[in-house]
Amino acid sequence: MAQSSNFRDVPIGSPVYNLLCKHDTGHGSFITHLDKMPIPMKVGIFLIPFTFNAIMAILIAWRARSAYTHYDIIAIIFAGELMPTYKPGPPSSWFWFCINILIDYCVYQFMFPVVKKFILGHLWLRIRWGFRPVEIVFRKPTGFSRASLNNLPPDEFQLAYTQSLFQAIDPNFLQTNVGYNTRIGFWSVEYEAPMSAYQLVEDGVVDLEYWDVSIYQRDSTGWKVWEVVKFNGVDGSGWARTMQIFTVFGSHGQGRPGGKVQGRAPNIC
Structure with missing residues (x-):
């Protein structure tokens, strides 16, 4: 039977934990991945919102x-x-x-x-850190479809959330889209958190690869992380099992990312 044990605790007070707390505006969840698309493509995509x-x-x-x-x-x-x-x-x-x-x-x-x-x-992210061969991308559940999902019953919300999550971390999707274009449905791109993440990498606190495909979820005890890319392997053979496990985790956790966490331990953020 699938278990939520694939999520491990992010140590309270650690630099990564503090980063998550700092940039959590109440949504309680992040997806991270590394954008390895060619720099010219990143520049070209950036020019679209820049011009607009x-x-x-x-x-x-x-x-x-x-x-x-x-x-x-x-x-x-x-x-x-x-x-x-x-x-x-x-x-x-x-x-x-x-x-x-x-x-x-x-x-x-x-x-x-x-x-x-x-x-x-x-x-400001581009001014500070420029365009890099490998870039850190953070996404949070505040996309344009969030409002419509909030009105669903709990079971339907969990199903829709899980489907949106795994659409967002699908290997083919991530490998063919620049970070800016990975905002999809439930998920929007977060720009302040990557700046803090780059600084942790520059300071030698974590490796760049640490930020590859991972799911961060906050519950009543603090932040948990599932390093999905390590769990599934590069061939993506574990996607179905990943979806099952995350659904079970969500049903026993805070339920709706972005909702208030009941019974949260004091000073966890």
Whole structure:
């Protein structure tokens, strides 16, 4: 019968444990793997979000630069006595005033957070660590399909979660996709954790290979890790057994990654 013993404890207080705690925002789970795709391909893929975010940044800067002309009506309302030469515009000026407010609301409400996240995450990772032949990739269960899965009954959630997990760590999928493109369904790419992981490698705390395909799961006692790549071997012959074991583990663990861990021991993070 499948057992959850394939997960081992990450020693509390160890550098890896502290890294997981630092970058866990409540989702309680990580997948790591090593991206060995060619550097030119990594650069090419990076240019896609870079270009997209650069366009949005230019739009944001343009809207900010021209804001004083869009909102001269507000200036008159609050400081009309300082602008005696102002002549009221036609009634249509209020229409365009409202249009500009709507445009700027969309720009700053939706575009600005995206650009900020890209700059502090993906772009900063590249500035600090560049493009490497072998790169550390972290993913967390906060992808676009997470909300829909949260509404499922526990048994259906566990099945959907397990299917999403093993789609995310499928050898063929990982070997044919750059790290940025491994965000899939339930899983999104985490950019701050790899920076800490690179530092541990640089400091000689762990080997680079330590971060190859592994599943990190938090339960009431702390963090556990399953080094899947070692368990299955390079031929992937153990995938079915891995799925069975992880399903059993999830049913006895915290259940829903990202949910609150009940009965957690004090100071485990």
